[in-house]
Amino acid sequence: MTDFYDAIVVGAGHNGLVCSAILAKAGKNVLVLEANQQVGGAAVTREFAEGYSVSACAHLLYQLQPEVRRELGLSPQMATEHMSTIVLAADGKHLRLHGDKAQGVSEEDAAQYRDFRKRMKRFAKLLRKYLNRPPPRLGTKDWQDLGTLAQLGLDVRMLGKEEMREFLRLIGMNIFDEVTERFASPLLRGAVSLDAVLGTHLGPRSPNTIMTYLYRLAGDNGRLAVPRRGMGSVTELLGHAARSAGADIRTATPVRRIIVENGRVTGVETARGERFNSYTVISNADPKRTINQLVGTQHVETGFARRIHHLRASGNAAKLHLALDGLPSFAGLDKKDMGERIVIAGDEHYVERAFNPAKYGEYSAAPVVEMTFPSFRDETLAPTGKHVMSAVVQYAPHGLKGGWDDDAKTEFENVVIDTIARYAPDIAGRVTASELLTPADIEREFHITGGHWHHAELTLDQFLFVRPVAGAAQYAMPLDGLYLCGAGAHPGGGVSGAAGRNAARSILKREKAA
Amino acid sequence: MNNYDAIVVGAGHNGLTTAAFLAKAGLSVVCVEKNDYIGGAAVSRNLYKDWMYSNCSYVCSLLRPEIFRELELHRHGLQVTPYGGSVTFMENGDYFGRYDDAEVSYREMARFSRRDADAQKRYSADTMRQCRFIRDFLLSTAPDPTSFKPSDIREFVRIGKKFLDMGEDRMYETIRFWTMSVAEYLDEYFETDVIKAAKSGSGIIGTALGIHSPGTAYVLLHHYMGDVDGNVGSWGFARGGMGSVSKAIAGAFQAAGGELRTEAGVSKIIVKDGKVSGVALENGEEITAPVVVSAMDVKRTFLKCMDKSDLPEKFHRRVENFKIRGSSGKLNIALDGMPEFPALPKGSSLYHSDMHFIDSMERMERAYDDWKDGRWSKDPYVDMVIPTLNDPTMAPPGKHFMSCFVQYCPHQVEGRRWTPEEKEAFGKTVIDQIGNYSPNFKDLILHVEVRTPQDIEEEIGITEGNIFHGELTMDQLLFNRPIPGYAQYRGPVGGLYMCGSSTHPGGGVMAAPGANAAREILADLRRRNTVPENFGDD
Amino acid sequence: MKPGPVHQGRLKSPFYSRLSSLDTVNEWHQWKGYSSANLLFCSDVEYFAIRNATAVFDITPMTKYRISGPDSLAYVNRLVTRDMEKIRPGRVAYAVWCDDHGQVIDDGTIFHLRDGEYRLCSQERHFAWLNDCAIGMDVEIRHETEEVAALAVQGPTSFSVLRNMGLEGIETLKPFGLTYFDFHGSELMVSRTGFTGDLGYELWIEPDKAEALWDALFAAGELHGIRAIGTEALEMSRIEAGFLAAYHEFLPADETVRTGRSRSPLELGLEWLVDFKKPNFNGRRALAEEKRRGSTWRLVKLDIEGNKPAHNSYVFAREKNNKGNIGFITSAIWSPVCKQNIALGSVRMPHGAPGTHVWVEIYYQREMHWSRKMAKATVVDKPFWFPARRGATPPGPY
Secondary structure, X not given: OEEEEOEEEEOOEHHHHHHHHHHHHOOOOEEEEOOOOOOEOOOOEEEEEOOEEEEOOOOOEOOOOHHHHHHHOOOOOEEEOOXXXXXXXXXXXXXXXXXXXXXXXXXXXXXXXXXXXXXXXXXXXXXXXXHOOXXXXXXXXXXXXXXXXXXXXXXXXXXXXXXXXXXHHHOOOOHHHHHHHHOOOHHHHHHHHHXXXXXXXXXXXXXXXXXXXXXXXXXXXXXXXXXXXXXXXXXXHHHHHHHHOOOEEEOOOOEEEEEEEOOEXXXXXXXXXXXXXXXXXXXXXXXXXXXXXXXXXXXXXXXXXXXXXXXXOOOOOEEEEEEEOOOOOXXXXXXXXXXXXXXXXXXXXXXXXXXXXXXXOOOOOOOEEXXXXXXXXXXXXXXXXXXXXXXXEEOOOOOXXXXXXXXXXXXXXXXXXXXXXXXXXXXXXXXXXXXXXXXXXXXXXXXXXXXXXXXXXXXXXXXXXXXXXXXXXXXXXXOEOEEEOOOOOOOOOOOOOHHHHHHHHHHHHHHHHO | OOXXXXXXXXXXXXXXXXXXXXXXXXXXXXXXXXXXXXXXXXXXXXXXXXXXXXXXXXXXXXXXXXXXXXXXXXXXXXXXXXXXOEEEEOOOOOEEEEOOOHHHHHHHHHHHOHHHHHHHHHHHHHHHHHHHHXXXXXXXXXXXXXXXXXXXXXXXXXXXXXXXXXXXXXXHHHHHHHHOXXXXXXXXXXXXXXXXXXXXXXXXXXXXXXXXXXXXXXXXXXXXXXXXXXXXXXXEEEOOOOXXXXXXXXXXXXXXXXXXXXXXXXXXXXXXXXXXXXXXXXXXXXXXXXXXXEOOOHHHHHHHOOOHHHOOHHHHHHHHOOOOOOOEEEEEEEEOOOOOOOOOOXXXXXXXXXXXXXXXXXXXXXXXXXXXXXXXXXXXXXXXXXXXXXXXXXXXXXXXXXXXXXXXXXXXXXXXXXXXXXXXXXXXXXXXXXXXXXXXXXXXEEEEEXXXXXXXXXXHOOHHHOOOOOOOOHHHOHHHOOOOOOOOOEOOOEOEEEOOOOOOOOOOXXXXXXXXXXXXXXXXXXXXXXXXXXXXXX | OOOOOOOOOOEOOOOHHHHHHHOOOOEEEEEOOEEEEEEOOOHHHHHHHHHHOEEEEEOOOOEEEEEEOXXXXXXXXXXXXXXXXXXXXXXXXXXXXEOOOOOEEEEEEEEEEEOOEEEEEEOOOXXXXXXXXXXXXXXXXXXXHHHOEEEEEEXXXXXXXXXXXXXXXXXXXXXXXXXXXXXXXXXXXXXXOOOOOOOEEEEEEOHHHHHHHHHHHHHHHHHHOEEEOOHHHHHHHHHHHOOOOEOOOEOOHHHOOOOOOOOOOHHHOOHHHOOOOOOOOOOHHHHHHHHHHOOOEEEEEEEEOOOOOOOOOEEEXXXXXXXXXXXXXXXXXXEOOOOEEEEEEEEEOOOOOOOOEEEEEEEEEEOOEEEEEEEEEEEEOOOOOOOHHHOOOOOOOO
């Protein structure tokens, strides 16, 4: 079989779908090949026990870029919008964060929080603009790149003298110092620290964590939502958008390799041995998998292969899914609170201590937890009267010493349940089934090297001009016809669609130029 | 006479440098010092019999040669002798050495990993490239990115051009270098744990960061960018101890007509009508001058020696939040003879080198975790040297002075003052660590001076005893140092200047902040510039 | 991990005992940690041994790697710019390898020892780079510098010497060929390669047999003017042959600190070694781009008027009224065999096309005083010295 396509997209993760939908809308003949049975990659709804479903990896929607929604006409149905965050306190005096409001803290803290959020949102807005376009190349004479750089300089200047200084000071700083400077409430410091480190291999003391906090805000201003029927419903919509634009999506069709002939990409070969031809192959897979396994290092140059080899992409976030015979009762929380986002992050030290073991390949003895009970607002996820919990748990390093065998998983699961049980003692008794997805499981299930939810660590040395690696930040890899469109490319992970959209646009632009 | 053109507060090496350049321009300058000795943290102290301790800073490389030459420091007794090499002792009884001879060093690395031995040249070239980039900016004032002043724009264009001249790929490498951790930087070159551990120390010395903290690759540079006689990255001993540096600069200052007053601690910098008018001394005396230059760190300057009402509110808050963290301590030890390290062959050149006792990256990082919890490291990173092997002036013949820089050591223990017992236990931790590799070491000890950050703060005056007068993180470097908007040595009050290590380019016995401050002051006073220009690396 | 302490000071090659017994001047330098003789008796005499009889030079310190494994061909082909598929077992290839930007890391020779097994020989050490190139490939790279002793046997009578030594069939060995002999129960590899631009061979053997090989060689060469030589004589012949040397004609790209100080193979006159038709290799994209837009530098071979060697000279476009130099000399000697004042240099494009003239600013010292001379130089495109015997098979019994 030797069909010829304008573009082949490897992997139907949300970015792959966004990318193929945009290309298809531009009239391209696009083929999408997905290894799993359903589209969505890691953004899927997963039935982990009979009758119980959750969003497999990302469980909150807050970064989907408005441009993507608009251009693809998406209007996902939400079970919850504008969620609050409840930070659990040992004494039951929990802290509530809703938008820019902090409840349960002193007035001074509340004012500081408003002020902090205002500034962060201003910076995030600036950042967002650059997340939605390919990063410019440095040192080129391309007028568009120079224009983008000049614009960036101008935008930073337009913040005003004072705010510009703050921006330049904060961008490389850690969240730890910022929260200790600003807030008296330990819970508030913990909650902000948590938001800065979720999904990363960083602790609050690590410089760079202001940037990761900004990144989180740079979608929907930090508004948190849960899609009805889980994250899979969003990617189903994306799949639908791509199909109706004419893209040919084939699931259960893993790609074995990307074919390189005469120094350029010419197509792909599936695990079943089918061959599909195209001079444009766009990989939604992570950079390591793309280069090391799908393309083969000998087809790229050594310096580039070495950079990919050194790309840091080792995940620390695990997912714990519980099937519950009823909602657990948290001391100090109402039943209605169960629709909110509930986190455990006692203070910034707690978060930092949770991070410490991850540096040595050990999991946190006292982990940080971000819980939701999505069935509370969405009856499709669990049998009537029953519930599911979906929690992101850190830190569970991909490279655990001794590996993630069943014993290690059971031990860690118990650690997490014990941690939650300190606030909701009845939870352990309510568990009827459970699933722990460690980064090693995520790697296996969703084919993400290292099981990192950003495909590659989100630090300044792997950001913007140098994401995923220097010399390959504009979606085109240094191999003719090969592109990257996943979270490993600029700007990074989260269900945002930005990487997929930017990739599609830069491919179309190149074509126009050629 | 109690009226001068300028008062410099603090006779550390930077204060003296500023004072010397101002005096050379013909100003009447007094430099006041609270202690009865000069030098701040660049001192030689005679605390035990005939021993001379470099009891704070202990080696010299960063001192800008332009300043050395301009102030003719050799005429005032300064002599810097290079020394080389390092050794890291390993728990398994082996060691990893770095030798003066490049081929021997190569062989040594190849003993652990030939790949690492061959990666060294790429590592050196890449690191040297970054050194060359930064070295050019040490003796110039950091431009203000928010300013439209021609001098700021000119400097930005200069930096921009230098950056562009690197070429696209190396620009990216530079961005990465400035933002990554020393551990990750080393991972891109080396595979052997002990080799990485040995090299990573330079990324954390003097900081409250761990080797895995982003931004520590830059700190590595801070220790590599100095030179001795043009050999970038090499280190030397000041003959007679680090006090010789301060003494020589003081000599140049006095030769230019400057006046030094010791035991003259400043209680307050006096502000009148929005301008400084002088200082009040602790003994009640007042000295007046239209220019006051503080060589103290910014926290001490603005929070201890000035009225809050004299300062803009935002500025005051920024100073309060300025990060200056005690993270390192020091042991100064008088020895009855030369300790033996049985792991080394007799007569090994490595006895003359820096010695370290942590052989893995995990131990390096764990040392930091202790500090985060407010404790000193149970298994600390120690940078130990025996200067008397190279400098015969510091101890009687056959006897030795040992300097141990220790990290991590908190300013306070779990948030409260050090008790004498804790201080002793801290000292014992270090002595035991060295003793593990040298059986006769403990028996040779005649006297030990243990210095915690708290001691350094109380004696020298540096807030939290931080050797750099402020963390070397991105948010406190270049135009952010010490405070955004106040990075050009001028304080928020007319006539008030800063010249200490809190200012660009930061700590280390570099004297660059002092020289840069003098240049700015002389420009404001429309006086002849006496501060030399960068030699420039071709 | 090997136990310490490592050897301090210089290493001695397995031929050291023989070399030092012939040494009369005691002038040594270090070469990759080994003691290597500058000369043993008199450089001029040693030089003429290369051009007139047989010279023996110890090349043991040369860096050697063994490359084997299923992907070895794919590996070397991606490593170097020339097409290694064409290099059959028993053949040797001169090659250059580049970084991603098409800048030369080093040059060297690759010996196809047996099917799929290679030896790479170079001046510099590259174990880190060679391993980086192996990421994702099934190939084994072994450092074997210390495991192989080697001698260069060069000069017009070298064939006679080897034949006299009993190496039967040596007459059929073509340039860039290699073959094996038994020597006292060990494998002796002989390749028809060298760094002198003359008829010559290189002999490779295990270190234990090094002294015996030396003795057999010198016994066989006694009547053919055999002589041990040092680096100075070799360097003269190297320049006459127009061969490149690292740190002279180029700097290993991975060691350059300043941007623009490295060179591409196109800039070094090695375009014949770059094969754009073969599969992907390091530097391919950058070199294709350079070919399209033109190079910055050009390596030139210069025949300079007069007899004053142009050491470290600037090169100019004209005799007078120059706005600035167009390049510099990288190697220069008076060639005793050509009776020419010759040099290699690096000049900016478009200067230096073969057949054109440039001017060289020569400073020379006579009895303390310095003089300056602008000398006219002709750019030549052939090596200064290329005797017929170098390519003849069988070589004549000179």
